[in-house]
Amino acid sequence: MDVNIIRCARTVLHVRDLEASRRFYVEALGFIETESDGSHLYLRGLEEHCHHSIVLKKKAEPAVEALGYKVSCAEDLDRLAAMFSEKGHAVSWLEKGSQKAMGRALRVMDIVGLPLEFFAEIEPAERMLQRYDLYKGARVQRIDHFNCMVSDVGAAQEFYQNELGFRCSEYTNTPEGDVWATWLHRKQTVHDVAFMNGPGPRLHHIGFWLPDPLAIIHACDVLASMGYGDQIERGPGRHGLSNAFFLYLRDPDGHRIELYNGDYLTSDPDFKPIRWDINDPMRQTFWGHAAPDSWFEEAMPVLDIQTDKPVPLNPGKLKQHKPTFVI
Numbered sequence: 001m002d003v004n005i006i007r008c009a010r011t012v013l014h015v016r017d018l019e020a021s022r023r024f025y026v027e028a029l030g031f032i033e034t035e036s037d038g039s040h041l042y043l044r045g046l047e048e049h050c051h052h053s054i055v056l057k058k059k060a061e062p063a064v065e066a067l068g069y070k071v072s073c074a075e076d077l078d079r080l081a082a083m084f085s086e087k088g089h090a091v092s093w094l095e096k097g098s099q100k101a102m103g104r105a106l107r108v109m110d111i112v113g114l115p116l117e118f119f120a121e122i123e124p125a126e127r128m129l130q131r132y133d134l135y136k137g138a139r140v141q142r143i144d145h146f147n148c149m150v151s152d153v154g155a156a157q158e159f160y161q162n163e164l165g166f167r168c169s170e171y172t173n174t175p176e177g178d179v180w181a182t183w184l185h186r187k188q189t190v191h192d193v194a195f196m197n198g199p200g201p202r203l204h205h206i207g208f209w210l211p212d213p214l215a216i217i218h219a220c221d222v223l224a225s226m227g228y229g230d231q232i233e234r235g236p237g238r239h240g241l242s243n244a245f246f247l248y249l250r251d252p253d254g255h256r257i258e259l260y261n262g263d264y265l266t267s268d269p270d271f272k273p274i275r276w277d278i279n280d281p282m283r284q285t286f287w288g289h290a291a292p293d294s295w296f297e298e299a300m301p302v303l304d305i306q307t308d309k310p311v312p313l314n315p316g317k318l319k320q321h322k323p324t325f326v327i
């Protein structure tokens with residue numbers, strides 16, 4: 001389809017306590033608070049020149065409302081709506097002005113039950129990259145990717161590649177040759193979205209870019225100093241797959257945030273996707289240390305765009321492997 005999806009660009013998360021969220025995201029992670037009201041926080045990273053990349057909405061239960069992608073123009077939204085409707089997917093429109101700082105937005109349920117949002121227009125905001133005097137906490141720079149646990153990775157990969165124009169940078173195969181996990185991109189990095197086999201659809205984590213590995217080490221010090229040591233779930237470490245230098249955190253509501261660095265360029269048309277065997281231990285942690293069970297088992301529910309209820313889970317289609325070999 002002739003649609004130009006630019007990149008993963010924003011997410012809407014439900015949280016229970018905005019003050020707790022503000023302390024974690026603004027004070028500890030260093031997001032810029034663009035705007036807020038009694039029920040929303042709108043946050044952006046230091047280099048982001050748009051109003052926000054993350055919306056935290058005060059609700060009774062934590063959940064994921066939408067995973068947002070920016071497209072190049074309004075016509076792309078119409079083309080996407082036609083395609084999703086033709087294939088029988090739920091589609092809804094949010095008109096300009098119905099969401100803070102947002103132009104017209106299209107919401108759809110994708111092939112594996114994830115609530116997606118596409119938009120072409122968002123209000124600009126001052127880019128703070130060189131306001132070093134305002135840097136604090138983990139000094140988050142920008143949103144980088146979504147990672148989702150889904151029941152049928154093969155179906156997701158096929159849909160995102162064939163219908164939405166994503167390209168694969170890296171993937172994990174089972175001994176039987178099935179795709180256990182896949183990293184797909186629109187911008188010229190390793191990924192905008194990754195899919196992993198497991199009970200889903202659920203959001204596993206949102207990745208945010210930090211400038212270098214030392215920034216991630218500094219983030220650990222800041223988090224520990226603020227009493228968030230228990231919320232460091234995994235890392236710091238390096239994934240073999242994607243070369244990511246990572247730190248995984250849980251926010252006050254359990255949403256998993258990855259602080260991420262180590263990406264590489266995937267622009268060339270002759271770039272060949274990198275294959276990993278699921279039983280290669282260097283794939284998940286290059287240095288060899290194991291990940292906690294929670295990292296493999298826990299992820300956040302996503303909401304249906306029409307009912308606002310959590311989307312029921314389906315089990316992972318592929319046979320479960322030993323936890324330390326899952327990703």
Ligand SMILES: [Fe+2]
Pocket residue numbers: 145147205206207258260
């Ligand atoms: Fe990630």
